[in-house]
Every structure is written in structure tokens, then in C-alpha cells.
Amino acid sequence: MSTDAGPTAEVDSSDSWKQWEQAILASVKGVPKNWREALPTRRREGLEVEAVYPHGPKMDLPTLKERPGWETWLELPVTRPVEVLGRLAALADWPLEGVRLNVAEAAEGPNRWGVEEFSDLMTTWPGTLSLSLGDGFSSTFDGDLADLVELVTERLESVLPARPRVCLGLDPLGVALSAPSTAPDIETCLAPLVSPLRQQSSLAPFEVDTARVADRGADPALEVGYAVAAGVAYGRALMTAGWSPEEARDSIRLTVSLGRDVGIQIAKVRALRLAWRMLWTELGASPSTATCHGRSAWRTQTVYDVENNQIRATLEALAGVVGGCSSLSIRRFDAARSAGGDYSNAAARLTLATQAVLGEECGLKRVVDAAAGSAYLETMTELIARRGWQRFRSIEGAGGLSSAQGLASLVASLQVSSQQRRDALAEGQLPIVGVSAFPAESERLPSELAKVELSGLPPRSSLASSDPVRWRDSGPLEEERRRRELAGPEVSESSQGGVS
Secondary structure, three states, X not given: OOEOOOOOOOOOOOOOHHHHHHHHHHHEOOOOOOHHHHOOOEEEOOEEEOOOOOOOOOOOOOOOOOOOOOEEEEEEOOOOHHHHHHHHHHOOOOOOOEEEEOHHHOOOOOOOEEHHHHHHHHHHOOOEEEOOOEOOHHHHEEOOHHHHHHHHHHHHHXXXXXXXXXXXXXXXXXXXXXXXXXXXXXXXXXXXXXXXXXXXOOEEEEEEEOHHHHOOOOOHHHHHHHHHHHHHHHHHHHHHOOOOHHHHHHOEEEEEEEOOOHHHHHHHHXXXXXXXXXXXXXXXXXXXXXXXXXXXXXXXXXXXXXXXXXXHHHHHHHHHHHHOOOEEEOOOOOOOOOOOXXXXXXXXXXXXXXXXXXXXXXOHHHOOOOOOOOHHHHHHHHHHHHHHHHHHHHHHHOOOOOOHHHHHHHHHHHHHHHHXXXXXXXXXXXXXXXXXEOOOOOOOOOHHHOOOOOOOOOOOOOOOOOOOOOOOOOHHHHHHHHHHHHHOOOOOHHHHOOOO
């Protein structure tokens, strides 16, 4: 395609798409009038993505955020309290505003905490604290959950009564996905906690985390549908126990997993926040901008060429920031290789530095909604929100996530989405740099991982997966490569081409 010395027509920013297109066609030689039809449409994350978006959606999307910026959080493995406090002290020079203790991913045994130890940590640490209990309370804490809630309530009243500080991160619905034959009884789980929780509004009991389904292969629309369905189930349980719609909404921490494809992830976060706002409006809460916590994804982590994980985490954080997350935590680049309590202070500092660069050097803390007005991002936001709402309605039609039928409906959708993603990975439609694209063939795994099954490799201290449906994108490819390495150089070329 050749061009002349310059454009033959001026294009004003207020011109319509049609005027812009005509001006460009008049300026550039050799472009066919049906040029858009020749551009490829690709399928990504269960969505048809076009090459050009001349128009945004017909509906006007509401403003999804009230102020710019986000809270910088750090994720820590659960080790002894003195170690956790030591790690926080080593990062005192960073503007750290929240800590997520991954209790549900903790080991049994030497890292068990007592209720008093946790309350001491809560008293010492002045920022937001999220426990992510899931089903991990009994394996990590010595004592009764109701005793913990009561003690935390007393400490909140005596230390910093005006500051929301603690999220327990209970998630019986997410936990049930590991054994979906029986739906959890949320009311029974909540009953012993009602009295202390009602005394302290700054203690949030539940968490809805889309990683529960993202790590099982969910596409963005299914992530949104699951989050809304879980929010409905927890919200109804809280309102039945006496919470107002606004109190119930504020008692649930919404967490979103941030994965590959920056544009789609930005749209997914915006769609999730839009759907969350719609949900609580329907449940009777006053209209409010939805807040959510963003976490870089587990399923995008690789064991080979782990330095690439830092690049991935940076782009995932970018998507969360532009999508409007109100707080953010980034996985360490070596997380997939780390076993339970393994911890690198340098890697942890890098997660905080990444957020500082995005905010201070890239200027992303100065803009409320950087994605607003983009035809592509607005179109994808509406599309994911609509499809996500449809997924939610389908789960509700089957009885909701608090019923065995509703849970089975979600699992069936997950199986379809997961298989589609596996197929796309096996066919090379979703390349993974350092694994399926541009691998460092000379790299060998550390000895502690040389004989470990890599297909799942969950974020737990035990590297043997207890949840075989939770997986990383690169797992099967890395497992095949590890087997070839163990077999030695005598493996024939013909045996190196496929993925088992």
C-alpha cells in the first residue's frame, strides 16, 4: 500500500466515524472500500473480538468509579505471626495499605495460629486485613471461628473503631466447587457469627472471588455470572439474618482475578462492577459505585522462565487499575515455584514497586476511568456484562448457588468453558511466552520440582493437587517438557511434539 505526501483532508475530532473513514480513504491510496470486511475477527476468552470498533455501545454506561487511584496491597503466605510481622516491618518504607493473608492456601502443622496470635497481628497492623479463610480456618487456626469473630470485634472497638479493617474471607460456595455434590448451608455457617458481626460493621464476613472459577477455566462472562450468583446467595443469607441491603453489600468483599489479554480483562472488571451494582440495586440497596479487589491470576503463572511472570503480573495489574479496581495485589513472579511459606522479600518488594510505577510514573492514579469512551472497551464491557447476567440468570433458574441443582449448573458451564480453553491452548491459539512460544530450551527446573506433577500445581504447601480441576494454563505443556527432561537426551524427536 502506497501513500502520497500527506492527507488530503483534515479530520476533526467531532467528525462522525463515516466522515473519518471517508477522509482516510481519500488520503490513502490503494485501500478498498470494503476494507473492514477483510480484517480478521478472532475468538478470545469465549468472545468474538473484531479488529476495528467504530462505535461504542448504544446504552450509556454509568460512571463506575468516584475517585482515581487504588489501595496498594501485599499478598503473604500464612506462616508464624512473628514472621508475618517481620515481613511487614521490612516493607515499612512502602505505602502499603492492605495485606491479604492466604489462609486457605496455608499448610497444616507448624504454621497453625491461635486466636490470640491473630488478634495481636490485627492490633499491630494498622491497615486493611483480608484473611481469605475459604475453608482454611480449621487447618490454620486453633480455636473456634465464633471466638475469633468475637475477639476481633472487641479489638476493633478498642483500637480503631472508625476504620473498616478486617475481612474474614469466608467463601463456602467457592469451596463447594471442589466437591460440588452437596451445596453448602450458608445460613448455618453464618448463624454462630451473627451476634458479634452485628456489633461491628467494619468486619466483613464473606468474600466472592472470581479466581474460584477462573482457575477452573471460566471465561470472563462466566466469572461475572458466578460472582453475581454468589453475591445473591450471600446477600440473601445476610438480609435474612437482619442486615439491611446496604449492610449486606458492604459485608461482602468482591475480588476479581486478572488474567491475560489486557483489553478483555479491563472490560471484564468494568462489566463485573456494573453487574454488581445492578445486583444490589435489584436487592434494594441504594445506588453506589461497586468496589472490588484485583489479584493477578494464578492460571497465567509459569514454572519455566519465571521472570516472564513479572511482565504478566504488571499487565494484569494495569488491567485492574484501568478497569477500576479499588485495591490491588500482585502475585510474586516466583509464586508457582514457591511451596507454601516460601517467601522472597525482593520478590515481594517488586510487587509493590510495580504498583508504585503504575501510579506514580505512569500517572494512572490521576484518572477516574481511563477506559471510558473507548469504543472497543465500552463495547466489550457491555457484551461481557450482558452475557454474565445471562449466566447468572441461568444459575438462578436452576435454583441458585445455594442449591445442588444451581451448583451443578455452574459446574456444567465450567466444564464446557474449561475444555474450550484447553483446546485453544493445545492448538496454540493462546501462546505462552517461555513455554509454548520462545522457550529457553536450556533451562532446567529446580531439583525440588523435577519430580512433581506440574499440570495442576496449586498454590498450596503440598505440591500434589487436592483439587484436580484447578489448573494453570501452562501446566500440561510444562509437565510434558519435564518428562522429556527426566527421560534424558535419548528421547526421540517424534516423542517431543505433542502434549499428553
